Amino acid sequence: MFNSKADKPPRKYRISRRQPPSLSSLPDEIVVKCLALVPRSYHLSLSWVSKNIRSLVRSSEFEGLRSIPHKSSLYVCFQEDDITSHWFTLRPTEETATTGTEYRLVPNPIPFSPHKYGSSTVVVGSNIYFIGGGGSRQPSTDLWILDTQSGNITQGPSMSVPREKAEAAVGVIDGKIYVIGGGVSDYERFHEEIQVEVYDLKSETWKLAGMEKVRKTSRCSAAVERKIYMVEFEEINVYNPRKCERKRLALMVSQRLEKGGRKDMLSDTELCVCVVEDVLYAFFDRSGIMWFNTKLNVWRRLLGPDGEELPFILHAEAMAEYDDGKLVVFYILRDKDVRCMLVSLHRAGDMICGTVDWSGSVGTVPYSSNFLHCLAVSN
Structure with a gap:
């Protein structure tokens, strides 16, 4: 303890008591622009921060900024x-006074070049990357890149490991595409090592990232919080490229639900997953639409704002992010009527709730048709 001026520490060692700058110290017009960048699902949580933030979130200026069209397209x-x-x-479609806004699947205005579209796919910006596999049943080392703006497709450098048709897990992390599994007989070799390969988007080169042990890789994969989640039946494998070797892959067997602690099983025929604003969603054949809590490692049902169940659908064949943070779900009826459901997502604390904004038919397809891809692409 210092008792005199002579005992005071030099100025450079004094502890500053100055408060760090806060958002409230900025002009409202700048704060509104900052808040407009926050994902829509966090708006409810934002309104709890302070009275000033609540008023700004509810202001016409904020709604005006949020109403700017999201420059992305959904390709099916x-x-x-x-x-x-x-x-x-x-x-x-055009909004009417009686029915409101309707939605339709319209033929893509730019015809894409024909290609073996059965490959594993991942989106980076306006490009779609088709990895391995393809139209034949033979594994492939091919990489094809589709520019959705021009419709042109080009062949990229080949991988070192041939991958089966739509069997590899893929995800984009820090400007690199990770491809896990999908080898000639990975799905038959439980607990054996599989090869991970990485494509650097900047240098346009492939690199082997080492071997990993996994029960089974899954085409139902997605990158969340800079990790790749592979969802398969009653387990999830999580690949974290930032971990040191031998610690990159973790297995989470538990898929207990929020209530009751019971387990549920994902359907191997109707299984689909997607990511909306860095949250992993999946469709369970018995429980419907779920989201994964990465902190607790548990699945939770996507319920309505008042805790009620969302409209039940028997199965989902494709899901994706659409229209600035909404969840779009597709399914086909027996008469090949393609149905669609648009769900707005709201985050309240550690919970996520959904509100069905629209549900209806978006078109029909021939009886011999099936969903192949559902991809959100930036314009």
Whole structure:
């Protein structure tokens, strides 16, 4: 303890008592622009921060900034007779006083070059990357890059390891595409090592990232919080490239639900996953739409704002992010009527709630058609 001026520490060692700058110290017009960058699902949580923030979130200026169209497109691909591929985009129709905004799948205005579209896919900006596999049953080392702006498709450098048709887990982390598994017989070799390969988007080169042990890789994979989650039946494998070797892959067997602690099983025929604003969503054949809490490692049902169940659907064949943070779910009825459900997502504390904004038919497809891809692409 210092008792005199002579005992005071030099100025450079004094502890500053100055408060760090806060958002409230900025002019409202700048704060509104900052808040407009926050994902829509966090708006409810924002309104709890302070009275001033609540008023800004509810202001007309904030709504004006949020109403700027989100520059992205949703591409949906159907495969007919396992040969021909048809690409569509989801578009809103003209709003009417009686029915409001409707949505339709319209043929893609730019015809994409024909290609073996059965490959594993990942989106980076306006490009779609098709990895391995393809139209034949033979594994492939191919990489094809589709520019959705021009419709041109080019061949990239080949991988070192041949990958089966749509069997590899893929994800984009820090400007690199990670490809896990999908080898000739990975799905038959439980607990054996599989090769991880990485494509650097900047240098346009492949690099082997080492071997990993995993029960089974899954085409139902997605990158969340800079990790790749592979969802398969009653387990999830998580690949973290930032971990040191031998610690990159973790297995989470528990898929207990929020209530009751019971387990549920993902359907291997109707399984689909997607990421919306860095949250992993999946469709369970018994429990419907779920989201994964990465802090607790548990699945939770996506419920309505008042805790009620969302409208039940028997199965989902494709899910993706659409229209600035909404969840879009597709399914096909027996008469090949393609149905769509648009869900707004709201985060309240550690919970996520959904509100169905629209549900209806978006078109029909021939009886021999099936969903192949559902991809959100930046314009």
